[in-house]
Every structure is written in C-alpha cells, then in structure tokens.
Amino acid sequence: DIQMTQSPSVLSASVGDRVTLNCKASQNINKYLNWYQQKLGEAPKLLIYNTNNLQTGIPSRFSGSGSGTDYTLTISSLQPEDVATYFCFQHNSWPLTFGSGTKLEIK
Amino acid sequence: EVQLVESGGGLVQPGRSLKLSCAASGFTFSNYGMAWVCQAPTKGLEWVASISTGGGNTYYRDSVKGRFTISRDNAKNTLYLQMDSLRSEDTATYYCARRTTTTFFDYWGQGVMVTVSS
Numbered sequence: 001d002i003q004m005t006q007s008p009s010v011l012s013a014s015v016g017d018r019v020t021l022n023c024k025a026s027q028n029i030n031k032y033l034n035w036y037q038q039k040l041g042e043a044p045k046l047l048i049y050n051t052n053n054l055q056t057g058i059p060s061r062f063s064g065s066g067s068g069t070d071y072t073l074t075i076s077s078l079q080p081e082d083v084a085t086y087f088c089f090q091h092n093s094w095p096l097t098f099g100s101g102t103k104l105e106i107k
Numbered sequence: 108e109v110q111l112v113e114s115g116g117g118l119v120q121p122g123r124s125l126k127l128s129c130a131a132s133g134f135t136f137s138n139y140g141m142a143w144v145c146q147a148p149t150k151g152l153e154w155v156a157s158i159s160t161g162g163g164n165t166y167y168r169d170s171v172k173g174r175f176t177i178s179r180d181n182a183k184n185t186l187y188l189q190m191d192s193l194r195s196e197d198t199a200t201y202y203c204a205r206r207t208t209t210t211f212f213d214y215w216g217q218g219v220m221v222t223v224s225s
Binding site: 032034036038042043044045046049050053055087089091094095096097098099100101 | 151152153154157166168169202209210211212213214215216217218
C-alpha cells in the first residue's frame with residue numbers, strides 16, 4: 001500500500017500569510033494527487049486534482065504542485081474561512097489512500 | 108445540482124449486518140463510478156470500496172474484503188454498501204463519493220454514522 005505522510009499535522013498562521021502544506025508518498029504516484037478540505041462537521045470538498053488543477057469554484061489563492069513522491073498545497077493569502085483540515089489523496093494505485101491530514105488554524 | 112444523500116446508519120452489535128444507501132440526484136448516475144469512504148471519530152479518511160459505472164467491477168480495501176459488498180441500482184440512482192460481520196473498528200462516518208475520470212472523487216455526501224457496539 002502507498003503510505004501518504006502529511007506535514008505538519010497542525011499549522012497555525014495569521015490571516016494574510018502564505019501557507020504551505022506538505023504531502024509525501026511512499027512511492028511515485030505520477031501526479032495522481034488530490035487535495036481535499038474538510039471543515040468541522042462537513043463532508044470533504046475537492047480543492048485540487050491531479051497535483052495542480054484547481055477544481056471549479058475554488059478560490060485562486062489555492063494552488064498545488066509537486067511530482068514523484070513530494071507534493072504541496074499552497075494558500076497564497078490565508079483567510080479566516082480556510083480554517084479546516086486538509087487531506088491529500090493518491091489515486092495512482094489500489095488501495096487508494098489518504099494522508100492523515102493537516103489541521104490549519106488561525107493565530 | 109449534484110446531491111448525494113446517505114441513509115441506513117445506526118447502532119449495531121458486533122457480528123451483525125447493516126446496509127447503507129446513497130441516493131444520487133442532479134447528474135446521470137449511470138455515467139459515474141462511485142465509492143464509499145469512511146472516517147472514524149476524530150480520525151482521517153479511509154477509502155472503503157469502489158464500483159464501476161455498470162457495477163461489473165468492484166474494489167475493496169483489504170480489511171473489508173469478504174465482509175462488505177458495494178453495489179448499485181442505476182434505475183433507482185442509488186449506491187449501496189452491505190456491511191456484514193461488523194466489528195467495532197468499522198465504527199465511522201461513511202461517505203459516498205462520485206468518481207470522475209478526470210478529478211476522481213469530486214462530490215461527496217454528508218455522511219452517515221455507523222456505530223458498532225454491544
């Protein structure tokens with residue numbers, strides 16, 4: 001199974017900060033990497049698919065990059081409504097696997 | 108508007124069965140693969156099972172193989188998860204999700220809680 005390791009597990013930042021979340025796969029996942037945002041008590045929402053493609057309706061302050069085993073989600077200017085847990089997800093091979101999440105907080 | 112509404116959750120004793128449903132609307136259900144993803148209390152997300160558009164291909168995580176069965180009824184626009192021989196570690200919120208060939212899991216339901224306890 002491909003293990004997905006996210007870091008940090010908790011991130012505290014100020015409104016307006018540029019924030020970077022990391023996701024490392026245990027083997028090459030060929031850019032088949034999605035990012036999901038989950039707010040408390042809600043279902044996950046797709047932000048980025050296949051590493052760097054912004055899902056329709058998602059603000060442009062969200063962006064993704066990476067290749068091979070290393071991927072990042074960047075929020076260019078953190079907003080209060082971005083408080084959530086962010087999960088990476090690989091769909092390169094079965095079984096499909098998620099990272100354990102990064103909880104993003106506002107200072 | 109795409110909508111996925113799960114139902115059928117609840118409290119069940121270990122070893123018993125439960126069947127979850129996911130009613131889909133706002134899109135042509137038969138054109139999309141579907142899946143179930145679970146989330147144990149205060150834990151991360153875990154893929155459970157997937158099914159192809161026609162139902163002919165199914166995939167499961169190892170821990171549920173032989174116990175869970177994913178199926179669909181395209182005439183009723185409904186996805187199912189038959190859960191047998193339930194264990195305490197199956198306790199979680201279960202989400203159904205739509206799969207596309209481009210974005211993979213794009214829309215998710217609000218989830219249904221399953222609690223396995225004596």
